[in-house]
Amino acid sequence: MKITLTAEQQKMLLDWARVTTAAEVEADCEPSGYTLEINVSPYEVNVEAVCGSRRLDLGEAQLELSPAPTVGLIDDSVVEGDEVRSRLESMARRNI
Numbered sequence: 001m002k003i004t005l006t007a008e009q010q011k012m013l014l015d016w017a018r019v020t021t022a023a024e025v026e027a028d029c030e031p032s033g034y035t036l037e038i039n040v041s042p043y044e045v046n047v048e049a050v051c052g053s054r055r056l057d058l059g060e061a062q063l064e065l066s067p068a069p070t071v072g073l074i075d076d077s078v079v080e081g082d083e084v085r086s087r088l089e090s091m092a093r094r095n096i
Contacts, residue, residue, distance in 0.1 A: 003038055004062040005047065016056045036074055 013034075021031045034051040038061070045063040049056040049083070 001066055002064040003045065003047065004064065006057060009058045009061070013056065013058060016049060016054075017051065020051050020054065055080070 020034075024031045032051060034049050037048045037050055039046045039048070040063065046062045047058040047061045048060060068080050
């Protein structure tokens with residue numbers, strides 16, 4: 001899964017984080033960093049940055065799902081590539 005922010009959102013985030021980081025460094029504290037909260041609904045993906053009690057709403061982001069796995073562990077053996085899909089399809093046909 002890949003979550004992508006726009007260039008404008010990235011700038012907002014970095015400018016916002018810079019304020020806290022500068023204050024912490026000035027106070028001789030280790031910078032705390034921030035957390036990104038990603039809320040996914042059937043209609044949109046929203047991102048919010050959190051640093052202590054401060055929050056920054058970054059708005060909607062793009063969500064891209066990864067392709068199906070290319071390596072899997074099936075029946076205690078490692079399988080790769082198209083074999084993952086064919087083994088899963090075979091198991092489904094056998095109702096496993």
